[in-house]
Amino acid sequence: MSYSPAETAEKSGFSIDTLRYYEKIGLLADIARNSSGRRVFSDDDLVWLRMLRCLRETGMPIAEMLRYSELARGGDGTVQERLELLRDHDRRVEEQIARLREQQEQIHWKIGFYQGALCEAAPAEAVHAGA
Numbered sequence: 241m242s243y244s245p246a247e248t249a250e251k252s253g254f255s256i257d258t259l260r261y262y263e264k265i266g267l268l269a270d271i272a273r274n275s276s277g278r279r280v281f282s283d284d285d286l287v288w289l290r291m292l293r294c295l296r297e298t299g300m301p302i303a304e305m306l307r308y309s310e311l312a313r314g315g316d317g318t319v320q321e322r323l324e325l326l327r328d329h330d331r332r333v334e335e336q337i338a339r340l341r342e343q344q345e346q347i348h349w350k351i352g353f354y355q356g357a358l359c360e361a362a363p364a365e366a367v368h369a370g371a
């Protein structure tokens with residue numbers, strides 16, 4: 241199946257400008273063109289874009305994404321290097337998740353504090369309201 245840039249943007253969640261930028265810098269390679277010269281994207285391109293979205297949303301820098309893209313185009317001989325790159329990224333994601341969990345604990349503590357303050361204030365308000 242083939243998709244227009246607009247359809248690809250909708251399906252991938254990337255803007256058309258981002259698709260153009262990714263193609264320009266080499267994250268998207270060998271994008272086909274139709275008879276009028278317009279870009280057309282394939283199902284394989286959409287699979288690749290899902291991977292790029294995953295990497296980007298988990299904080300991988302563009303330079304590292306480019307390295308991963310180059311390695312992926314390098315074929316089977318680069319599998320070990322790709323594996324190492326993704327393992328390194330996974331470790332950073334795990335560290336980020338751990339930091340977020342610690343911060344979430346602080347948020348939960350504060351929520352509990354405010355809920356307690358509301359519960360303490362509620363009976364006093366009911367007395368003043370004549371309940």
